[in-house]
Amino acid sequence: MKKVQKSTLVGPLDALMEAAGDAIIIIDEKGLIQRFNPAAEKMFGYSESEVRGRNVSLLMPEPNRGRHDGYLARYARTGEAAVIGKGRQETGLRSNGESFPMQLSVGEIRQADQRSFVGIIRDISEMRQAQEQVRHLEEQLLHADRLVILGELTAGIAHEINQPLTAIAAYADAGRTIIDRIDEAPAADMHSICERIGGQARRAAEVVQRLRGLVRSGTSSKGRHNLNEIIKNILLLFEFEIKKTGTELLFFPLEPLEDLYVDDIQIQQILVNLIKNSLDSIGEAAQANGCIEIRIRTEGQNVMVSVTDNGPGVPEQYRPRLFDSFFTTKPKGVGLGLSICKSIAAAHGGTLRHEQPQEGGSRFTLSLPLRFIG
Ligand SMILES: Nc1ncnc2c1ncn2[C@@H]1O[C@H](COP(=O)(O)OP(=O)(O)OP(=O)(O)O)[C@@H](O)[C@H]1O
Ligand SMILES: [Mg+2]
CATH class of the missing domain: 3.30.565.10 (Histidine kinase-like ATPase, C-terminal domain)
Structure with missing residues (x-):
């Protein structure tokens, strides 16, 4: 008998609010909190008695905090809803000042001439963190794969860099010898040698540059x-x-x-x-x-x-x-x-x-x- 009494007293909405794993918050058309279920208490760090009658904007950081009354007023005036009936990701604010990503769905309740709104909120910080971790791991994997393959090519690449460097050294030596015999040094010889030194140096620099690109990590x-x-x-x-x-x-x-x-x-x-x-x-x-x-x-x-x-x-x-x-x-x-x-x-x-x-x-x-x- 007692059970029946309790359910008539509490009502199906209360049972739902009690049992829900998601936060459920009901506000009136001015944005004042009417109901705040246990999951909301846990998520936001306020008790229902603390927040009842307070503006729901308390639970959001700026810029939405300052704008929320305006959103409600616009909806009352125009009937154009930005969130009602559409779920979206928003940022919530806990009592300790910590903000967190949340999935918000809003529905409207009309009773006689009274209008109120119900917000159902899921804390998605863990999901975001997991997504972020997966993204990070994927990037590391891509980077590791590049490093492995570059490791395999290193011998060849080292040779590719060494060859122009050896040539540069040889041309520089030749140039010096010519300068030593300066009176017979034809300018054309020196010109060609300097050109070759420059060309080889640029080639070595280019190989290094391409390598650096592939070794680059990051997003x-x-x-x-x-x-x-x-x-x-x-x-x-x-x-x-x-x-x-x-x-x-x-x-x-x-x-x-x-x-x-x-x-x-x-x-x-x-x-x-x-x-x-x-x-x-x-x-x-x-x-x-x-x-x-x-x-x-x-x-x-x-x-x-x-x-x-x-x-x-x-x-x-x-x-x-x-x-x-x-x-x-x-x-x-x-x-x-x-x-x-x-x-x-x-x-x-x-x-x-x-x-x-x-x-x-x-x-x-x-x-x-x-x-x-x-
Ligand atoms: N061009 C190709 N000709 C013949 N077999 C190929 C060719 N490309 C890939 N394969 C086959 O596909 C397999 C998988 O290639 P994959 O690049 O994924 O790995 P892998 O080269 O074996 O190792 P790694 O992870 O070091 O690249 C190779 O082991 C090889 O048997
Ligand atoms: Mg391969």
Whole structure:
């Protein structure tokens, strides 16, 4: 009997307010708090008796705190609702002054000529933190992948830098010898030597600059970039590997090509991974006439970059797993290259696909939308 009595006394709304895991706050049309459920007490750090009759703007930081009365007045006047019926993310303010992200949904209650509003609030700080952590981990992974691949290319890159430096030293020595015999030194010789020193120094600086770009860590930043330039900028890093293995690396840019809105370092990361994979496959097969071809073309609203090699290709049984994380057939492979490339492509609204050309070898095609602002 007692139970029945309690439920008639308390009412279904009260039972709901008591039990809800989300904060539920009811305000009148002036914004004064009428009801404040236990979850709201816990979330905001006030007891219901402390806040009842006070303006709900107490629970929000500026600028909404100063504007909330205006929002209510505008709604009463025009009937135009900014939040009612639409959930949105807002910032809440706890009694200890801490602000937090929250998901807010507002509904209207009309009873006779009285109007009140019910706000249902979920604290999403943990979810935001988790999202932030995932984003941070993803960035670290991208960076680690670049460092691993650069580590593998280092020997070649060191050679690429060492070669111009050695040449610079040799030209400088030659110049000094000529100066020592100054009366017979033809100006033309000195001119040509200085030019060569300058050229070699610029080449060394360029290699270092490209390296620094790829080693850069930090948040992804998209901007307007020309895809031809993005690709040209990394080819230099492969020069040594190419020479060493006797492989041919051909690049066919597309002119003219409008700028794309992309993270240039991430797009370079895709190309570096694909070229490295091709070099690995050609190297593995100990092929003498290895050839890698990079070609850009447009297809409808997309720009396609294909990296084709004449290596042994991907055996049929491996094709479905190519893009899986940790799938590798190399003794020292990690198996993350292609899966990272695929997620970079997706983050740019694009795709990365593998196909087996009829004539053998393998082809990976990166497709990017010409207009994508992500
Ligand atoms: N051009 C290619 N020709 C033949 N097989 C390829 C080619 N590219 C990729 N593969 C196959 O796909 C597998 C996965 O490539 P992925 O780049 O994801 O990893 P990985 O190169 O093995 O290791 P890492 O994480 O160091 O890049 C390779 O181990 C290889 O078997
Ligand atoms: Mg790889």
